[in-house]
Amino acid sequence: MFDLLDLGLNLKALGIGWGTLLMFALLVVLLLTGTPLAMVTLFVALIFAVGWFGPNSVPLITSRVYSFVSSFVFVSVPMFVLMAAILDRSGIARDLFDAMKLVGGRLRGGVAVQTIFVAVILAAMSGIIGGEIVLLGLVALPQMLRLGYNRRLAIGVVCAGGSLGTMVPPSIVLIIYGLTANISVGDLFTAAFLPGFMLAGLYVAYVLLRSYLDPNAAPPTPVERVSFRENLPLLRGLVLPFLVVFSVLGSIYGGIASVTEASAIGVAGVIVSTILRREFSFRMLLDAALHTLATVGMIMWIGIGASALVGVYNLMGGIRFISQLITGVSDQPMMIILFMMLILFILGMFLDWVGIALLTMPIFVPIILELGYDPVWFGVLFAMNMQVSFLTPPFGPAAFYLKSVTPPDITLGEIFRSLAPFICLQVLAVGLLILFPAIAIY
């Protein structure tokens, strides 16, 4: 039977160029039929493994699955998700949001600005996206809609702000990049702070400008003015979140724990917070863990599929093909960088960041080093590109996360349309980072 398969499906005859194209076409078509993404990538990997090398190469895929799930770096993924799941089941995030009224209370567009501030704090606790978008979608979005914010502006703020988790340290994207590029995760984190804040700053500037120019974008400032003294109790809402941020980043920079261990300390911090707030119960904890299992299964299987596909593609000669493609583009180093950005943008539309990292990093990093660029800077640039990939259709994880918690009248199409200006801001941030590398490596 396997001989028949071999005869009927000899993809190797296509050559790597057409093979790459066919692979892409197959990915897009299967993706659009509504097949789960994890299955799409696994399925395409299987077809190419069998069609290019024969059935005996299929263990390569299961071997990659095994290696993928047993890598130490991914231990932090369930920790970050669990942290968000517990936050979600406690009142911590809501109190944090209320306390942030002090930031944006008097401004036109203030609640949207406040949402971005909360997003940054959540991002400093977590290293992945998903949890933050869900939290903001539940806490901030209804409030902005009720106050009469422009729907699309509100949706955009929640998705873009909620995606900051992998840009503001700690960040699993930077951890994986550090592993692939063989550079210090600590250096990457230090370099990513400013660009992360810059991106958040761009969002804030955009919100303020929109609210100032367009009276329909944001409601007028509320008449009910509260004194600072009345606001004081609200400030308590800031204490616990800041303690969690402090315990995560403090244990990394204070030499207490490795980056991965710090994520577990963050979970412990959140659990302690719920105990202090008298919201803790074992039922709640188990519920959060069960939710984590579901989310992690989804996230990791997307990674598994991507990893399998990348393994098959590399065996097909993909590395050599893409390297030649890139270095053949131009003699100008800047053109090569821009071409890489273009590749990342296109891949970002169809793959998740794990797949993109696994595929492009071993190819891009040596080229970057050869051109004399700083790999730390490129790592931050990569993380910034992944911000874009979270928002771009058709595969935009941020939109999917938000869709899972919004009322049915907000369609996926509307979410993607709302994200357009924010994608432009992200591309602008990528441009700034290329033009002024000092933003990252100061």
Added chain:
Amino acid sequence: AQEFDLTFQSVDPAGNPNFAIQKEWTERVNKMSGGRIAIELLPVGAVVNYSETQEAVGSGILDGHITDVSYFSGKDPAFGLVANPIGAWSSPDEMFRFINYGGGYELMNELEEPYGLHFVGATTTGLEGFVSDRPLDGVADLKGLKVRAPEGLIQEVFAAAGAVPVNLPYSEVYTSLDKGVIDAADSTVFSTNHQQGLHKVAVHPVYPGFHSMPLVEVAMNLEKWNSMPEDLQEIMTVSVRDFAQDAVAQLSMNDLKAVAEAKADPSITVHNWPAEERAKFRTIAMDQWSKVAASSENAQKVYDLLTEYLESQGLLD
């Protein structure tokens, strides 16, 4: 005419100097064979994880690999012992002599053939540099030292020497040293450690290292190997012997240059252990060898051959 189109996977990432030297070897093989052998060398993790290459080569998914043999300790402890008999070698040449003339070549093939691999030849990174934030001048200073060590024999040797081995992935070595999560690390060769800035955060490196010199093998799928005509087999074997010399020479040149740089840097103190301290460490290590030897039939074979060889060369004093 191209007859053998081979895909090899390396244990090093594409940006690493080792990878460049390996790539040069593949180009040399192509020339030497008049274009009849073309090897595409892929970086670590490109097709399968570094720990899975033995299986992938054995089943023919990959045609060959260049890798540290200790990664297969989990399949048979014998691989761990032969790959890194800690304390046995004080220079790459001693190891190469054992492999090429002391029965090591036959032993490696006896170990690898059942898994479907042919051992083509051995190379090494040379004695690795030891990275430490605490001044170390002998075995006594290892007491209580929190040291990152990779899996295998090395962890047990450190533990037996009084140190506290910590399991950490390579990617977290820098941050963990910098922040004091660990005091020391069995990382890699001095030059690479230096280049990565490890000596900035751990200012008491020991060079030459006293601890580790991995056996890095070039191995091929057995069937593929057997299908090669004898002249091509000979080209592979001999070129690997040259490649080993090439790798060791280039890496030790890099190392010496980096050591000179480090010595010129007032913030870094390069330590060198006296011969008697190295001997003490070796004695501790050898106790652990015999423990490993007891864990499998093959490991015992490795142990017997190794001690016999070392004895015959007067290296077991």
Added chain:
Amino acid sequence: MSAPLDHKPTVPDMLQTDAPQPEALSQAGWLGRAITVAARVFAVCILAAMAILVTEVFLRYVFNRPTIWAHETTIFLSALTFIFGGLYCVARNTHIRVVLIYDVVRSPVRHVLDVVISIACLGASLFFAWASWLMVKKAMFRPDGSFALETSGSAWNSPAPAVLKMFLLCVLVTMSFQFLILTFNYARGTKAPKGHDNV
């Protein structure tokens, strides 16, 4: 609709801790229900992994006595949950999918799509189960055929690699069964589609 997280849009109450437990897709049948029950065990694994990591940091930082088993155990527990998590999402139909077109087409077309997708996934998971059996054989037996579990090769030297590979095989076989049941139930089309397309 894509439902990456099991939040119900109608439950915005943050303090509600006694929300109904997530259920299996109705077409997943008895196997789907069994998987959702077994999920609790793996949820506890995540909590255990967290506790072990925190303990390790504590032992190392406070007592200067790191363990040789903490990281290996954490990786093992996480890997178990990652592998099982995929099966759990299949049973509950919560794997991320792009539904830009799927949502637009009329329900008979959607019905056909459901069946075809399930069959394709069934074929793929059977293939993977076969491949992982080849992997498991190598992790369970030496080349000479004698029994020996592949170990981690660390100072602790646990048989985690062999156990994980066997677990992966079990999950892939179960997943094949699950897709078989899904295909059958979608093809019968007796039960109203519930799950991804009604959000």
